[in-house]
Amino acid sequence: MLYCISVSWLFGLLLDNAKNQATKLRRLWFAISLLIAPLFVYKYLNFVTDNLNLILGDNELDISTLHLPIGISFFTFQALSYLVDVYRSPGTAQRSVLNLGLYISLFPQLIAGPIVRYHEISRQLIERVTSKSLFASGVERFIYGLAKKVLIANPLGQIADIAFSLPADSLGVTAAWIGITCYALQIYFDFSGYSDMAIGLGRMFGFKFSENFNYPYVSRSIREFWRRWHISLSTWFRDYVYIPLGGNRTAGWRVTRNLLIVFVLCGFWHGASWNFLIWGLLHGVFLALERSSFGRLLDAIPAFFQHCYVLIVVLVGWVFFRSTDLNQSLDYLSQLVQISKSFTVSPAIAIEMDAQFWFAITVGCFFSLPIFQKTSHWIQSNVLASSSTNMNTMIAIGKSTMLLILIFPIVFEIASGAYNPFIYFRF
Amino acid sequence: MQTENTKGLANYILIFGFLIVVTLPMVFTLIHKQEDISSREKRKLAPLPAFSFDEFWDGAYQQKFSQFYQDHFGFRQKILSGAREFRRGAWNKSLSRNVIYGDDEWMYFNIDGTLHDYTGYYTQNSQDSSLWLQGLDIKNRWLAQLGVRYLLVPIPGKMNVYPEHLPARVRDAAGESRLQAFRAELKDSDLEDVVLDLLPTLRKVKNETQVYFKTDTHWNEDGAFIVYQAIMDKLSHWFDDIEPVTPNMIDRGSRMKMGDIAIADGAKAGEMEQTDTLTINNRCANEQSTKVAEFTKTPAYQANPKHLPRANGCTSKKIRALVxxxxFGAYIRKFLSDSFEEVIFMHYYELFDMKSFIEEFDPDVFIDLRAERRFHYLLGTDERMQSELETGKY
Incomplete structure (x- = not known):
């Protein structure tokens, strides 16, 4: 990270001081390669050598396993964003290495995003407002995020883990669908929970981070899905890769090419494996298809079927995303369509479907839809706006109290992971 | 203005409440004296690791510190108690992943794959039960060559004896367990006589007498006595001189007990189960069994020196037994001690490694009491025994 900060700071100043456009461009590319190099070495070198060994048929290229620095994908992308923004807007280079270090190492979102863009945050690095109400709003957001992670994502993740660890023959169609549904909810509540915590922590310190999720599972097209899912990543790719490639202002086939390039890169950004590549490619292909006559057909069908289409594509994508390798993905997909088999839930899954699971999946489904958000907005504008001050006071205090009460089950669930009895004490 | 003030009060409540929850356990961790052992979890807690740059760079220090913090964070015991109550009330789920709550305060332990076994996971996934008979046959013949009768007593797990108290989701997922597969293989084979099937007996009597503890993995004293009677009944077909302890020789009492599952669940001292105690009138065996020092010479003991066998018996009785x-032996040993001239109780060892000891002790019967979750371990084929049987060199 220190390397990343140093390179970004130095080349930011060099970009600002460049005498002409050609020098500036050369410096930008050089800086980008310097920033990408550690990401490549830590995250992708093993993947490349493994595949070269496969192609060459020997194991001569042996790279000892490197520990991946935590958050490297996020802070590298933030550093790249800084350099491209400086390149595009002369005179914006950060003179203070400390301020730039703060931007790149900003701890709330360092590990799991959202990816913060330099031009969005440059002013806040120098002058930001902190207040009691912002801090309280940050606490509220943080608690919601932690609750999403601990009370919804974690229990559903246990079911998904079992489903993906079972031999394909033991899984069966029902358990396969339960497993992938749990995973879809797990990844959403886990990731959006972390984003909420980052946004909340940011608010406590006076930073305003952009939203990262907006109910992605209500989308009616894959295009809409990517406007709602990991928004900071999709907009990063849009602004720094897709548009520079020509975006959608080029001939039809070039748009398709650009989409596929962006989503293959997006897949690889998530991890160095063929599964991530296929996951990205799958989304890229459907995005390209939606720009063709298939998209027009999709627009014409009822909304219910549009939702079904998106959910099926996304769930199939998650199979590749969650599986450890291609064989496992294909085995799992084969179980999803194994309708000739019994619909009985695999015992390994059935025994885990306890009250906590039912709570998590019910609440998870409910909160993956904007029902609560819309209802609270409606109450805010139609009931509370016209309520007496006393009523508003009571409600505000009641809400704070409820949030504090919500911390208890969260703490209990986290603490339960620390309970580790020695089960053989009798023997 | 008033709205701002009232909103301010709500904000203050939230901010201070949050800061207290976040900081207090950390502060308490720093100022509180660290415990070395958790009586609740029956284990040694992770110590504060000594800092070293080597361990820091390879991540070992962070891992150790994380374990230390998990074991010592402020108010840990109180938070764990709260967590236990919360999980029990909200999800009917234990703090421990190994404990399953049933109805009517019954508890089940999921260790050594008990639950997987109950659902038939192992029998569905290439566990070849037909090979077990081969292993059993070799063991039986090998012991017969030494002049010892072999009796295998697989002890049915609590889930199989009392499935009706399991949560419905578990009960409905029942499949063919390893023991059930073994029983099916055994049926009509020559080896049926070597195995004592306790499941029908225990299931039959459980409606009149509770045979397993509610909060413990094991049978209670009533269960142990019923199993003892079944063993004696079986042995009476093999030996003429069996003189078992009979029900009219038993005095009943009662006591409170905290079961091993309740302990693993983190139960409080007051959460104990009342259970009957069975005492033999005018015991002929000693109250305490004695350690068998000669066994220390055997390879079996060298390989596993933790448990030294113990001996007991009644000089007035005739049969000698190795158990x-x-x-599960805990409650049955006293009855067995009163039934044999000499009986040696021991933990599991490689049978072949006990050959010289068996020859020296010269038992009439070898009783293999094995919990269901582990009984399949002893059904492997020992190639050394097989080789002796094939070559005829003993």
């Missing part, structure tokens, strides 16, 4: 048992 291999696990924690």
């Amino acid at each position: 291999v048992n696990d924690s």
